[in-house]
Amino acid sequence: MGLDELRFGFLPVDKVAHGELAGFSCGSSSLDGFLQDFAREYHENRFAFTSVVFHEDVAGPAGYFTLANDAIPLNDSEVFDLGYSAEIRLASFPAVRICRLAVREDLQGAGTGAAILRIVFGAVLGGVEISAARLVTVDAKNDERVTRFYGRNGFERSLWAEKQAGHNRRKNIRPETVKMICDILKR
Template sequence: MFPKSVNSNYPLKFIRLDPTNGVKAFDCGDKDLNDFILNRAPEFQKYLLSVSYACVDVDDASKVYAYCSLANDKVAVGDFKDKTEFNRFRKKQGFPNEKRLKSYPAVKLCRMGVDESAKGRQIGTTVLDYIKSMFVFENKTGCRFLTVDAYLKAVPFYEKNGFRFMNIEDDDPHTRLMYFDLMDLVA
């Protein structure tokens, strides 16, 4: 079930996927995202590259409303156009001088999809709230940021959920690198 901080108007739960309980049916309207959860997620998990979770109906775990795939990441100097921009980022996040490192721990939201049958029910926001809670309330190794390479059409969704652009400009014509500072939930 969800931690108390996660609001959901639907009887949902998250399950960690593994090769024995993969997703059998899912359609979010994006061929690549569908292919990942239906076919490739178990291999990524087998080789310790990412972990996938499914947001399912409490009474019927075969009904997958959404999924997400997470991996370790970092926010580092190389994510910025130049060192000056990175220094401004560190200052903006409130890092004291002795904590100004060359990189900071993060978790990458590698993939996320909401099934067509669940669109418009705020389940995407529920998934993000759940992920945020995992690293604020159950943070096992230290994690300051969530990162995502957001598809351009998904940028407004991530902005609505508190994500900000890592850089003012990105070179990638398909995605934008965004981050969420977990200290926003702690402060």
């Protein structure tokens, strides 16, 4: 079921009745549990802000996302690929981190996740008067389906993070997550 992009909206988690969150299920007990048990506390303590996404044609939440501030070092190749001026010298680049993103199980594969990412990108771009960031980062679950989703939506693996994680590959340790970045001005 494809949902009309214009009919999505979102509210901060502290403006949503707890009962509306109780039935949310995305197929991951850790993502469901975070929304139901911890998102408000993180939100109220300003550790990360969670927004609950709704659609006019769907009863209850369609999904949610949690954002926090981030900064990411970039290697010289990434800086060049992003088209930054040679005069820009930062130890790390300001970013917004997607801490969690979940889509209700019955809406997965229907474009809802991509619509939520567009909401995230709009929120980051819309905050230009209060916060500077053009990179969005995510520590994506190291699962082909998840990394492919982010890749289709403009994210690339962080070359800097890949280099840092290289020692784990030499020990045959598969990392649980993959750092991915998206330059929202190039989307």
